[in-house]
Amino acid sequence: MSRAFRLVGAAVATAALILTAGCTGDDDGAKSESGAKGGALEKVSYLTGVNIQGRESYVYVAQEKGFFRDAGLDVEVKPGLGSEKNLQLLQAGQVDFAMLDISAGLISYAQGKFKDFTIVSAVHQRNLACFMALSGSGISGPKDLENKKIAYIPGGIVKTLFDTYAKLSGINPTTVTWVNMPPQDMGKGLAQGSIDAATQFVVGKPAVEQAAKAKGKTAVVLPFSDQLVDLYGNGLAVTKKQIQANPDRVRRFNDAMLKGLQYAIDHPDEAGQIYAKYQKLQPEPVAAAEVKLMVPYTKSAGTALGALDEQKVARNIALLQGAGAIPGPVNAKDVIDFGYVKAS
Secondary structure (H helix, E strand, O other), X not given: OOOOOOOOOHHHHHHHHHHOOOOOOOOHHHHHHHHHOOOOOEEEEEXXXXXXXXXXXXXXXXXXOOHHHHOOEEEEEEOEEOHHHHHHHHHOOOOOEEEEEHHHHHHHHHOOOXXXXXXXEEOOOOOOEXXXXXXOOOOOOHHHHOOOEEEEOOOOHHHHOHHHHHHHHOXXXXXXXXXXXXXXXXXXXXXXXOOOEEEEXXXXXXXXXXXXXXXXXXXXXXXXXXXXXXXXXXXXXXXXXXXXXXXXXXXHHHHHHHHHHHHHHHOHHHHHHHHHHXXXXXXXXXXXXXXXXHHHHHOEOOEOOOOOXXXXXXXXXXXXXXXXXXXXXXXXXXXXXXXXOOOO
């Protein structure tokens, strides 16, 4: 559910550390030449979507397998803070590359919050957001969300587009009670029964079930994309300034990251092992399980891994406009660079 505009909770604790990082994106020229031609590696920084979960193990796979090194890059991975904060840090020059929810980026651009960024690839062809409940909750389909308490993150894509989802699902949206809750507390909230459902990512199922293990419960997942099929998930963003100054470096990073993604979804158990080598936030089996659950969301028939389709982006924008999240017309090419990954 990658995917929120403002992250609350424990991840915010890392904000101060990232904000103090030096600018790495302004001295592009000379460093690009040495990195691309086999000299000293260029140091660049990358922000994950939210914290560093197993679902983003592909960036460590790209490190471990030497894909970044072969591209002439030395990549520092930093825990992300959600789309809006990631865009703030990216535009401020505090990081070189950032992962964000593509719909969140489109909305932020249309609302004038952030203008100096471009999305160059889509890690997820479908949005990972979902509603998650536990077995025995009485929730097995969208209609069952009526008269329930649902935990959410303020500014998250699910809450933003819920009225549209509800219309497509035949739900009366006024019957839902929304509970503001940090994402790391949602699994516990479900297990304790303080909430009936939570806005989550489909890949968060193993972690939620781990939190509810003592109760003997399994997770019930209602993917947001079952109703809103044209929403992309996360994508890689860079500043327009960086694309103009050093398009080659952007291409090398993007290609290496997508190689890591391809290897991870082809070898999810190994990706979990690699993740556990670099991170302790999740145990290896949970990280591997997240990658396995992510696989169908990264692929689309006839579409290359990471590709962005101009017509689908237009439908994504139209959906956001219809929901009132985008106040006016948006040109997809102002936000998306379709030249970095061939569509097929």
